[in-house]
Amino acid sequence: KQEVTQIPAALSVPEGENLVLNCSFTDSAIYNLQWFRQDPGKGLTSLLLIQSSQREQTSGRLNASLDKSSGRSTLYIAASQPGDSATYLCAVFGGNNRKLIWGLGTSLAVNP
Amino acid sequence: EPEVTQTPSHQVTQMGQEVILRCVPISNHLYFYWYRQILGQKVEFLVSFYNNEISEKSEIFDDQFSVERPDGSNFTLKIRSTKLEDSAMYFCASSGEASEKLFFGSGTQLSVL
Numbered sequence: 001k002q003e004v005t006q007i008p009a010a011l012s013v014p015e016g017e018n019l020v021l022n023c024s025f026t027d028s029a030i031y032n033l034q035w036f037r038q039d040p041g042k043g044l045t046s047l048l049l050i051q052s053s054q055r056e057q058t059s060g061r062l063n064a065s066l067d068k069s070s071g072r073s074t075l076y077i078a079a080s081q082p083g084d085s086a087t088y089l090c091a092v093f094g095g096n097n098r099k100l101i102w103g104l105g106t107s108l109a110v111n112p
Numbered sequence: 113e114p115e116v117t118q119t120p121s122h123q124v125t126q127m128g129q130e131v132i133l134r135c136v137p138i139s140n141h142l143y144f145y146w147y148r149q150i151l152g153q154k155v156e157f158l159v160s161f162y163n164n165e166i167s168e169k170s171e172i173f174d175d176q177f178s179v180e181r182p183d184g185s186n187f188t189l190k191i192r193s194t195k196l197e198d199s200a201m202y203f204c205a206s207s208g209e210a211s212e213k214l215f216f217g218s219g220t221q222l223s224v225l
Contacts, residue, residue, distance in 0.1 A: 004154075034213065043218035044155070044203060089155065098210055099157040099168060100147070 002027045006090055006103035013080055014111050021075040021106045023090030028068050031094025035064050035075050038087045038105065048075070052094070080110045114138045118204050118217035125194055125224055133189045133220045135204030144187045145205040145214065146179065148172075155203070161187065162210070194224045 003026045013019055023033070035047045048057045048064040050073065056065040063076040077084060087107045091100040117136040125131050137144050146158040159169040161179055178190045187206075191198055201221050205214040 036216075041221070044205075044216040046213050046215065049213045091155070093214075099145075099160060099170075100155070100214065101157070102155040104154050 002030075002092060002101045004090060004092055004101050004103040006088075006106050008106055009104065010107040010109075012109040012111065015080060015082060017080050017110075018076070018078050019080055019108075021077070021088050021090075021108070023073040023075070023103055025071045025073075025092045025101070028071050029094070030068065030092045031098075033064075033066055033073050033090065033092050034100070035062075035073075036089040036091065038089055040087075044089065047088075077108075080108075082110050082112050084108060084110050114215075116204055116206055116215050116217035118202075118220050120220060121218065122221045123223070125222070127196055127224055128193050131191050131194055131222065133191075133202050133204075133222070135187045135189070135217055136185050137187055137204065137206030138208075138215055139185070141206035141208050141215075143167075143207045143210055144179075144181070145207075146189045147203045147205065147216075148200040149203065149219075150197075150200045158189070158202075191222075194222075196224050198222060199224045 005024050007022045032051045034049045037045045050057045050066040061078040066073045087105040089105045090103040093100050119134045144161040149155045157170050159173045160167045176192045180188050201219045203219045204217045207214045
């Protein structure tokens with residue numbers, strides 16, 4: 001059964017820092033991995049999608065990498081800003097079940 | 113950018129009552145999903161829908177739950193007799209292909225009293 005774990009659970013950094021959020025999954029038979037952002041009481045915004053054949057994806061200050069064989073992904077946020085404060089969720093899609101399996105998220109606070 | 117629309121944003125109901133959560137997926141998408149998130153817990157898959165039928169459902173999606181695409185634009189989740197433990201944020205999502213990026217709505221916060 002696929003399990004997704006995210007470390008750390010919470011992170012508080014000063015503005016301007018580069019930071020790394022970690023995601024691990026137990027079953028490497030995935031179609032893709034997605035990173036989402038969730039603001040308090042709000043919906044889920046897709047940030048990046050990495051197909052199983054890809055190693056990384058970039059969007060602006062965000063870079064996500066995928067090492068499928070080791071069951072790991074990282075989300076790198078460069079030059080963090082207070083507006084980046086949110087919960088970041090990792091989810092894997094596919095394998096035996098064509099559905100997203102989610103981590104619990106990393107709650108990020110970027111302090112001005 | 114096209115978006116998934118969910119209504120209502122908040123729903124309060126009494127235990128045992130029926131609720132219908134509504135969603136308008138992105139117009140050219142073919143795959144539709146419902147997920148939910150109980151406060152403080154992981155987002156959970158409920159059901160996926162393709163070609164006018166359920167393609168997969170979770171253990172949570174028991175006989176009290178049903179989905180429907182009554183016309184070409186709406187996708188609904190019905191809970192026939194709500195329980196306290198159904199209180200959660202319910203998210204609708206759609207995608208163009210099965211393994212493509214999912215686009216989520218802003219959610220319906222369901223509170224069962």
